[in-house]
Amino acid sequence: MLPSDHFVRFYNEVFKFLEAQGPGHLEKYWLEISRHQERHCLELFKEKGLQGMYDYWEHIRIEENCDMTLNLSDDCLTLKMNKCPSLSKVLDNDATPSKRYCDHCAGWIIPVIDKAGYYCVTAPNKPDIPTCDWWIYADKTKAQAKTQELRDKNIKFKSNID
């Protein structure tokens, strides 16, 4: 049995294998992960919106032992990952970390948020620093304002806004 505690270190080996296959292989895999994750959260996101997303990540915060701050307002859910347990394990590892490890979160989360009809913006940190910030909006103009703010501050981000 591969312990559930060690999934992310196995995941990291999958990333390195796929990265070596050439461009696009990792992204296809993350889309498959995203489809798999839909079973855990898509209906909740569609039915309960930002509150459902808050409930999902609150559950994840506990089960994955995350140091994460969640803040829900009427129009935005923010997630501030103070210490990501996933990247922390990959860094505390006798195998080398994938340089694209952090990209997997946006790779699976953004498509689910998009299917639920919401707008997601994420700003990861450097690949050896286990922190990141997320903003999820129901209103596209508010999400666009956030991306503009990040551009103005020269902060790299990913989003599902055209």
Place this chain on the structure above:
Amino acid sequence: MYQYHKRDIDTGKGLSTAIIGIISMRYQETGELHKDFHGATLMSVNYIVKNYGVDALREILFHTGTAVYREINQRLKAGDTSELIGFKEYFLQREGGKFTMTKHDNGLFELVVTECPMEKHLKSLGMAIDENFYLLNKFLNEALCHDTPYGLSYEQLADGVSRECLAFGNGGSSHATQ
């Protein structure tokens, strides 16, 4: 591996000194469990086999077994099975598995799992336990023992029931549907 410490314990009738064995391993997570990672593991295994073939899965698990679990592999190379034993016992216990491990003085063991926590959780997610689940376990055990004096077999005997034997030489693996 196990480290042993003397510790004073209050028995209610005065202090008594006990020797306590504490597992100390390279990876020894505590706290909450996120068992849905088992689903993501099998989904990933299925994806790799479907799109890249069985040899690709073997390659990924080779790196997992020899690089991620370098401590287990290196200790086996040196004839020390304690890290492997600790790994199997600790994580099966932590995930609520039912098993018996028969250990021998020479470091070899037989592990019979009668309720695999990973398999149990996968079934709760509605995921099929198939050939790929078997390959995951087989290839991981092979990699852990790569270039060591040992072989760790993996036999899937029935639903949720498996036997793993650490022996000198190459391990042989099989499963009930073969």
